[in-house]
Amino acid sequence: MKIAIVDYGAGNLPSVERALRKLGAETERAVEPRQLETARAIVLPGVGHFAAFVAGLRERNLTAALRAAFDAGRPMLGICLGLQAMFASSEEAPGEAGLGFFPEQVRALPTTVKSPHIGWNQLRQTRESSLLRGVPDGAYFYFAHSFALPASAEPTVAACDHGFEFAAVIERGSLRGVQFHPEKSGQTGAHVLRNFLESIQ
């Protein structure tokens, strides 16, 4: 059984692919709905613009397939923009609908801090987390984003602070999401990906 990495036309797909394969996972690039139906789990990687992301999914008829996978309880991991796309909307692209697994809106980082938030930052775990199992407190992860989901959002299990407290890790049911880039976060990031792979065994 393969892990489908959603290829919406942009993004840092090769890095995510390489990181998962190094951990022994079998992956394929999903460009059509059929591939999501048979996958063991789905990874939504993402960098770039929210509007380009949702348009890329729509053009490949992947939006409905992802919603169906969500309804079926298939394991899913959103990374960076992939996490943001799981929510209803984003200030980055007013009027564009996200996947809508959760009702909240993604917000712009405030102008009081440097944006994009680029670099290694620490998490504050707020609830028990399967992705962060065995990760030491205060571990650093690599972030690169200008928008984020306020940590008050219901599925938040770990928060980070840059201008406001935002969701760094979300978990609910079979859904997982990380605002940082585990594939770029050294050994700690690999640990998080390994936890994800173990959770879908």
Add this chain to the structure above:
Amino acid sequence: MTLARRIIPCLDVDAGRVVKGIEFEGLRDMGDPAELAARYNREGADELVILDISASVQGRGTFLDTIHRVAEQLNIPLTAGGGIRKMEEGRAVLRAGADKVTVNTAAVERPELISELSQQFGAQAVVLSLDVKRKGNSWEAYTRGGRDATGLDAAKWAAEAVSRGAGELLLTSIDRDGTCSGFDCELTAKIAQTVPVPVIASGGASTFEDFLAVFTGGQADAALAASIFHQETRSIAAMKKFLAERGVPIRLSR
């Protein structure tokens, strides 16, 4: 919870080899880029930059392959650039395994390039390289590897590049580059106060104290250096420990 200051080794690459410019001598071979990248990844580098400084067309042809070989070794972010003129060249660099693309000369000649790259790949993937020389009380931007003066005020050009969608600045002091006299902290602080995006300081580093100075007085978000790391005389891990002991927020784990 603190955003760490980043230590970024830089690989200057010509025809698939890491090189170092030596005054009156030309280029000296410093090793294989993938091998050096693997070492930096292991030693705790926070990020890596790879710049194509090839003068020849043949040299350029191998750059995408070099990016791919380097990216294979990393689980940290990679920025690549040097001679990128079009959006499609930026896409090729990202597809080869880089996370960010850096532009300089072509962006000065046609600032729309920054907007195009940013709209396509996001501001976090676009780094403006700003090579500057002091000119009285201000700094002037240079292109073509520091050869051509642009007449542009560095602070003004930085602000325009950011408004067009550059997500980071790689700020190099040409006056200090290769001198081992330390970063130009006055320059770094001035630009860091002007723009709302992270600033990577470059040019002149030789000691741990230089890095401490650029993170404190210089207000840099990250600091880049090439040759001081290549020769294994100073390890990144030792430098990070030095900085952490002096109160600079640093990522010590790998």
